[in-house]
Amino acid sequence: MGHSLLYNNFIKPHIDNEDPFLIFRDGSSISYQDFFSLSKKISRFFVENHISKGDRVLFQLEKSIYGLAVYTSCIMTGAIYVPLNDQYTLEETKYFIHDSEPKFIFCNSNRAKEIQKLKLKEDTSIYEIDPINGFLKFNIDEYKELEDIQTVNSDEIISFLYTSGTTGKSKAVALSHNNLYSNASSLKEYWHIQKSDRLIHMLPIFHTHGLFVAINTAFLSGLSLYFFEKFSLSDLVEVLPKSTLLMGVPTYYKRMNASSLINKDLTNKMRLFISGSAPLSSIDQQDFYQKTGHTILERYGMTETNMNTSNPYEGERKPGSVGLPLPDVQIRITEGNSKIPLPAKEVGMIQVKGPNVFSSYWKNEHANQESFTDDGFFITGDLGYIDQDGYVHISGREKDLIISGGFNIYPKEIEDLINNHPDVKESAVVGVKDDDLGEVPVAVIVVDMEFKYQVLTDLENVFQQNLAKFKVPREIKILDELPRNAMGKIQKNLILKLIN
Missing domain, CATH: 3.40.50.980 (Rossmann fold)
Structure with a gap:
């Protein structure tokens, strides 16, 4: 056999x-x-x-x-x-x-x-x-x-998960058997996952969090999952008293904080609340603790790397931090894409190396060459720093990625659709803060006012035909011109100030 x-x-x-x-x-x-x-x-x-x-x-x-x-x-x-x-x-x-x-x-x-x-x-x-x-x-x-x-063999590929950047097409991340096993086994031990646990599963199963983090740790431990099609507060209230684990995105915790049904009595059998896929605000962390007595455990991962860091199961869980490097995972903060390490608390590029990290993108040698250093570290594109206690903090994203309810939205994909319209002079898509979803996309266009209403109608149809619902801009705003720097690059930070 x-x-x-x-x-x-x-x-x-x-x-x-x-x-x-x-x-x-x-x-x-x-x-x-x-x-x-x-x-x-x-x-x-x-x-x-x-x-x-x-x-x-x-x-x-x-x-x-x-x-x-x-x-x-x-x-x-x-x-x-x-x-x-x-x-x-x-x-x-x-x-x-x-x-x-x-x-x-x-x-x-x-x-x-x-x-x-x-x-x-x-x-x-x-x-x-x-x-x-x-x-x-x-x-x-x-x-x-x-x-x-x-x-x-352990280095052979088991799955392609698609990711994308703000430039170019989506890339297939080729994940090996060992990438998945090494990460699941680390998480099982780090989070003390065991057969007696009951995990509430409301995440989608087409990306790392819901599929490889939740399901693979279940396979290793033999626990049972309450398996739901999607997040529902009423379903959550029903199963919380019978459960011990929840893996969620920040939107889940925002909605729980806003509900009078969530309290310490309802969650007193829960052992661990985990958050990932998007940044968890310190305010949401504090509000949840006041409401339930539980400190949410935040971790940090990517499609290319599975999970890299986690706040500890036992020990301090720092609000605003994604925790410590997992066993066998190396993390360094560097000056740009170089190998020059930066001192503690100084923001730079997060680079990762370990058995959890993929080895290549499918059929994309150019991206492979750009994404790894010559000593084998993956250049994440995320900016952050390591504090004096060794905890990793994410400061922002090098590119324009918008994370809405845990889903990744890449502005260039939407901008390309908008710019195909003959009456649109230029456009930009930015992420605007949203209390429920964390961020939502908003499109900003430059168009002659005489074409305004027709263009808005046309774009709504284009979005419906070409974009998943979570990618469709919440609003389309019109400006006389888009702010640019001396090199002609659109300044999205200034756009946010203008539309807010």
Whole structure:
């Protein structure tokens, strides 16, 4: 029988485990044993339809058990799992398909019909799937469980997660079996995660936080998850008294702080509240402590690196800090992209090295050369400093990334759409503070007033056709001109002052 690092540690220990893995909103559940039985049947389907080691499997569907089952089927067959946000439009999805060149695409019926009209590679197969009813064109129970597990080396790739910068196209981060295992095992120990825990899972499962942090630590510990499609305060209130862990984004905690239903009695069985994917404000941290008696544990990670730092489980959790480097993770603050280290409390570029860090972007040698130093550190693009106690503080982002409710929004993508309009002279998209989501995108355009109303109508249609809802600008504001520096570069900090 073949084996891999992830199969041996995430799956094999649970083959006969009858304990609940996922507990659903209606109170029903699926055991680890039954979940991996489903996953082994999907794996058999993969093999009989000629999926080989290294083939890409693209999955785009609302949050459901099937996304997790296809992920673990990729572990068993050596395929590469490519999860996509189900909110992406066809135009957005088309790029990811052409870039990743998947052999299988799993998506809902409507998206499948749209994709079938595209020019795909001849060996690409599209399969319709429903979050409740599962696979629509075949009966998965007709397939026997796969027994011959693929042998995969620890440095081979298990997943592509797409990220992006403010310039250029989205990049596929190629994550290895060891990247995922090393990080999950560190987090399990660092956060004292154990089988007796009950984790509230309201995050999406197409990015690192909801998929690799939450699910992989569950596999290592054998805990049970309360598995919800999305964040809901009423659902949260229902399960908090029965739970011990919550992994969330700052928006969750803002909404909890604003609710009279959240109090110390409701949360007295909770062991740990974790926040990530966007900065947590010190005010929200303090308000939550006053309300519940719990100090939120903030950590810092990226798609390319998984988790890098965490405030300690035992010890001081500093408001405004993302904590200490995790075991085996090296972090240094440098002058720009150099290797010149800066002293404590001096802001510079955050660079990271460790078994958690990816080794390359897929088919993007230029980005690979720009992203790593010659001694193997990844240049994160985040600015920050390390204080006198060794805690890391994030000061800002080198680029213009907007984080709204934990989702990344890249202004250039929206600006390019706006600038395609013939009557728009120039544009900029900036992140404006929002009490609920942290930030929201706002577009600023320069346009002759006689075309104003037509342009605004046109842009709303363009956004609807080309952007996921969370990317659509909250407002479109009009200025006579955009402020620029002496080199002609648009000054977004001045734009924020003007529109505020």
